[in-house]
Amino acid sequence: MIPLYRAAFFTALSAITVLAVIPDYSCLPSAVSISDLLNHSIAFSVLTLLYRLSFSHTWKRILASLFAYALLIELVQAFLPTRCASIEDVVADSVGMVIGLIVSRQIVKSVPTRDDRD
Template sequence: MNAAKLLFAVTLLAVTLLAFIPTYEPLPEIVSFSDILNHFAAFFTLYMLHLFAYPAFSWRRRSALLLGYGVLIEAVQAFLPNRYASLSDVAVDAAALTAAMLLHLLVYRLRARRA
């Protein structure tokens, strides 16, 4: 296993553990800035790491897999004590994946112009 695949796997495991550990807030916040930032950072990072670990994947396949992972997290959280599912979290995940994809496309095009 190369370093990029290992780093992706470790990051995926860390995000999964953080998503499933119980929280101890008395009531869930509907939308908090830190939650938005956490989701955005996690899924942006996962996209970029997956890009280096599995470069043969198309952006569609990569995005679909990672968004499916985000939906799975929310589905599991619906059944965990002290956790709750949120469509807004999935929307932030999708926004992060889109931002990462657009950054990748921009870098790709800039590199192609130089060549």
């Protein structure tokens, strides 16, 4: 199961990175553009959940890593001509991380996740 979770994590991470730097959201389907802040929260909830299922890191390390990633996205967007950095996005990402941790706590109890041999 671990390789599947890790593949899903890195796929989601790659997709979010591409979406973060894509110059024009109008080329995306309308379902993807529901609400920017809602998209951020959902994306980081999923990332947090997949991270927790994929690696045996502490919740503090998970939050620190994903928070650094959220800041990096905003830093990159500050230098893109068609994007802008936003503290609101980082807050929405953080809300998503907390939701992801809460959900993952319940799932980790019932799903085989980490293997000590990793």
